[in-house]
Amino acid sequence: MIEKFLRATGSWAISILRRMGHMFLFLLRSIYYIFVPPFKFRLLLREIRFIGTKSMTVILLMGSFTGMVLALQIFYTLRKVGSEAMLGPAVAISLIRELGPVLSALTITGRAGSALAAEIGIMRISEQIDALTAMALSPIRYLIVPKMVAAVIVFPLLAAIYDVIGIFGGYFVGVKLLGLSAGTYFSQMKHFIVMEDITIGMYKALTFGVLVLWICCYKGFYTGYGAEGVSKATTEAVVMSSVLILVSDYVLGAFFI
Amino acid sequence: MIKIADLHRSFGGQTVLRGVSLSVADKELIAIIGESGGGKSVLLRHLIGLLKPDRGTVQVEGEDITTLTGRKLDRIREKFGVVFQGGALFDSFTVYDNIAFPLKEKTKLPKQEIHERVEEALEDVGLKGMESKYPAEISGGMKKRVALARALITEPKIVLFDEPTTGLDPIMLHAIHKLITDTHRKYGFTGVMISHDIPEIFHVADRIAFLYRGVIELVGTPREIRTSSDPVVRQFIRGSLRGPIEIV
Incomplete structure (x- = not known):
């Protein structure tokens, strides 16, 4: 009985380790091809457009409403202790250190990450990836590297846009609707936000970018058979990316605090 | 040109290839026929290193590709x-x-020069004027012809065809077969083709190999296959429901 249990646990642990190793090797191969020419700049621009430019509308919407909700809730709390003047810094720090990078990453995962996993998955099941391999061309170089590099560029930029729009969303609620003075909102922010806050936010966005694209590309690249396989891969990519964003956010947050 | 020896391959406990051995001569067009799900595509994927065998070798121009990886395999x-x-x-x-x-x-x-060669290839496959179409905008037969043009554009020594006529109407099937024989004559490549098109394939291939239960049951000229007394081969080419091949 005990032996059977130990065998099952061991075999489960080995399979998990093997899968993790496989994923890690996939990441290493992708990183290797980033630095080995020929570089595919046109494909990179295409991916920046797909992951970045096409996510702008949703980022602007999400960012502004996040700032607005944040301002409403924080104002309500601050009023109780008579510190309404701290609304600006509270909204800005929450956005820059936490909510900007995390929520923009979750938004991009939902919009672009799922689409990328599905696109690569469909290329796998329709033998387009095999066709590249058969032509002696690396599918990693053509399909994965441009997406990864685009993510490294786009995630911090979108997080920054999310922060700025969120701060103006908070401004709209705090100043225009709740009657706080514009000077107080911004001047207090200037006193409390330091460069380190912005750096931490950018590090987080960068980490999330690599994580999301790694998971989504891996899941698509090694999708199962048929429509069901692609659907499963896409779901797994989004769920795993979202969980990892939050877990790594905590780890990075604890590290930088 | 290609020499397959004692090729074995299983997937999760299910054995698909049980010792396939087959030689393909230079500039020969050989067709592999056999049951659906019998391992023909698996065999073809081994020829280009998309799958690695459990055992056995695949030699291409004298070099065993089953042991090659990376740039050597790409070469x-x-x-x-x-x-x-x-x-x-x-x-x-x-x-x-x-x-x-x-x-x-x-x-x-x-x-x-690329433009000229693409235009020539399009003319060869009868698709002039379709340059700006996307794959989703063209028919199944056209897709196969574009795939053929893409496969031949670099003038390769060996061309592999994985069921190039599946799902096509009889006229398009003949058109694709004619295209394959014409291009084979023009470019002089060595061809390995997987097909279910009996008896049409007898007019296209130089030799036919019959894959059954993971091994090559019989190899011969179309005439030898057609006149074979092997009950399995006879049942397969006649498409008979009765015989040693069990219908699952």
Whole structure:
């Protein structure tokens, strides 16, 4: 009985380790091809457009409403202790250190990450990836590297846009609707936000970018058979990316605090 | 040109290839026939290193590709052109870009020469004027022809065809077969083709190999296959429900 249990646990642990190793090797191969020419700049621009430019509308919407909700809730709390003047810094720090990078990453995962996993998955099941391999061309170089590099560029930029729009969303609620003075909102922010806050936010966005694209590309690249396989891969990519964003956010947050 | 020896391959406990041995001569067009799900595509994928065997060797021009990886394997792959079952065209590219892709990526030919070769290839497969169409906008038969043009554009020594006529109407089937024989004559490649098209395949291939239960049951000229007394082969080419082949 005990032996059977130990065998099952061991075999489960080995399979998990093997899968993790496989994923890690996939990441290493992708990183290797980033630095080995020929570089595919046109494909990179295409991916920046797909992951970045096409996510702008949703980022602007999400960012502004996040700032607005944040301002409403924080104002309500601050009023109780008579510190309404701290609304600006509270909204800005929450956005820059936490909510900007995390929520923009979750938004991009939902919009672009799922689409990328599905696109690569469909290329796998329709033998387009095999066709590249058969032509002696690396599918990693053509399909994965441009997406990864685009993510490294786009995630911090979108997080920054999310922060700025969120701060103006908070401004709209705090100043225009709740009657706080514009000077107080911004001047207090200037006193409390330091460069380190912005750096931490950018590090987080960068980490999330690599994580999301790694998971989504891996899941698509090694999708199962048929429509069901692609659907499963896409779901797994989004769920795993979202969980990892939050877990790594905590780890990075604890590290930088 | 290609020599397969004692090739074994299993997937999760299910044995698909049980010791396939087959030789393909230079410039020969050989067709592999056999039951659906019998391992023909698996065998073809071993020829270009898309799958690794559990045991056995695949020699291409004397070099065993089963032990090769990375650039060494890519060097062998450059000798191949492959027509995949569904065409495997890049759906974000136009017909023109699909055909030009191997030349753009694998050669340093000037743009004008690439253009001329793509136009010639399009003419060969009867698709002139379809350059700007996307794969989603063309028929199944056209896709197969584009795939054939893409496979031949680099003038490979060996061309693999994975069921190039599946799902096509009889007229298109004949058109594709004629295209394969015409291009085979024109370019002089060594061809390995998987097919279910009996008896049409007898007019296309130089030799036929019959894969049954993971081994090559019989290899011979179309005439030898047609007149074979082997009950399995006879049942298969007649499409009879009765015989040693069990219908699952």
